[in-house]
Amino acid sequence: MKRYLDHNATCPPVRAAVEAMVRASAEAYGNPSSLHWAGRAARRVVDDARDALARYVDCESGSVVFTSGGTESNNIAIHSVLAACRPGRIVTTAIEHPAILKPLQQFVDAAGSGWELIVVRPQANGRVSDAALLQVMTEDTRLVCMMMANNETGAVQPVATVAAHCRRIGVPVLVDAVQALGKQSISFRQLDVDFMSLSGHKIGGPKGVGALIVRRGVRVSELSPGGGQERARRSGTENVPGIAGFAAALGVVDFAAIAQVRDDFEAYLRSRIADAEVISADVERTPNTSLVILPGMDGETMLMQLDLAGFAVASGSACSSGKREPSHVLLAMGVAETRARSSIRVSFGPANTAEDGRALVEALVVARNRLKGMAGLAV
Template identity: 40%
Template sequence: MTSIYFDHAATTAMDPEVISAYVAAANNGPGNPSSLHALGRSAREQIAAARDCFAEILNCQASEIVFTGSGTESDNSALFGAAHAQLKRGRKGIVTTAVEHHAVLHACRQLEAQGFSLTVLPVDEFGRVALEDAKAAINDTTAVVSIMAGNNETGTLQPIAEIGEWARKHKALMHVDAVQAFGYTPFDLGQLPIDFLSLSAHKINGPQGVGLLYIRKGSPYQPMLFGGSQERNRRAGTENVAGIVAFAKAAQLASEKLQIRREHAEMMRTALLEGLAEQLGADHFVLNGHLEYRLPHILNVSFIGLSSESMLMNLDLEGVAASGGSACTSGSLKPSHVLSAMNFSSERLLSAVRFSFGLGNTREEADKTAKITATISARLRNR
């Protein structure tokens, strides 16, 4: 039974206020937003209110917001939608980074297979892209630049504003995956040189299976889904009304409490980091990620000499849910592409553990986890 949940970068529990908003919308009657009758109009009005809420939070126009079925769908739609629209203008270049989420990286690889030319920018040992590398890669043939705001494994932030300026100079479209950063970093789309922005509800205490894609007015875009004329012909399919209403509620709460969320996450991260140093000894682990340019809610450390899997399994047995830097695919251990891009030794790569914090976590949980981790580490080392 999990008693300490330190895996908020994977998903978060729905906030009670968000659940109430979801239930109220779901109880509102069987209204298809495309129907002309009163129930349909009511569903349509609820989506319009959710759109207005996001427009205010992001400082953009309501018409620039498209609701989707996930962060993954938003990323894919931005990439395919923008790349194919740009191809008509003779632009074939795609620029991204080696540390993007697979929702971006695999979509870029697919575009490459379709004939686009792909540049994957390297990162330094802290997981950050060099502005100079981005500038050298972006030119007048670039169709789309896709750079994440904050990394889901390490929390490292990228210089999206500076890269966006350069992309704009070259009339390349700029996409930002803000799935992990939203709720901890403000996004003012009136100021930021961004054409597309992806968000996901379940990372900010909203429901799973709801996403958002911001498409700047006038940006070339071809839809991925065809069918009805929902979302102004940019995303066909009957809208997830209750999910969208709940997403807006979660976003409203997250943006109102942004500073509190940041401070709480920072407190948790510091408490666990200090607890590990105290209980385990600072020479038994290394910090992965940037010291300055980082999200507050992610702590990635490598327990040198141990394996992520055994640490995670033992933490799980003790009721602590955390996550690893590697994925087990068809029985074989696959190191994290993010940490690999940071050029880590295989020892550091295969001993990485990610703790991520959020709503409801307490300092006592951090202290307890530090003690549990030290006990597990001693047990595994003495084997």
């Protein structure tokens, strides 16, 4: 039996999204920039999707720029701010996705760049303290980049407080809301930030489509200049089926309802594996996410064992230059390397049941006993 428990990596497309994509591919095949009937039909699909997304995240339709996903949205925002101002300080957090950390590092590393990157570490509970962030804001801070919720721990971050402070002192803010979309209520208007990144495939939409929400009046400089689509903020013929699928997926998955499955899993895990540790358990988390450390077990080995048993989960590690690196998020939280290597991330979705969680725990118990047996330890 196959059980998919890796929804933070990607959420299987919901039926409404698949249907919208098929319909848009078959019927709205014109180029949205064409003036004839076929172009106008495709334009309507894109505009309706724009309105739907704007309603969903509470912003103006004109603020929505469709992109290829969270990575591109983050890159466009970072480039738009940093390429247009004098070098100064950039503030971010150590738990950001590489789609934030890498482009920022690139700016800083450019020869003679003059940029100073301040990377604020999270507390041991996975939440970055707002006070720690506010403390490093100086007059020459040019950009603050932070996520709304972490993809590994699920820990919800204090974006509202930081955004309000930045607004007062006139510092632009980019919020990476890729993992928060659908899992927390989002009001771009209330948050009052300059940029917000979103991605379709984390909520049951298609892969390769997302959006950058841009505050009215904020300049966007294109990463790939071209035909001037999306009001010259993101050139390239729009991915009409992808955009239609993204909009159709909004609000379909009830992530809040998944919390019960996650909580049951964690309770059962604790009852069966006494030394299992649930990370960020004492802070607000996205409802479907559970990052656990199983001391003495290698995350990669566990993942492979679970894969053989039909479970799709993630290990916290990342692959860089062929070497498995422990999760930068756990390390930043002060978790020792060996423990960080013993983590797996379980992220539940709408089709999962309490039975999936229990079966996973049983599979972990079996895997652990087998590994202990192989190591010649008492089971």
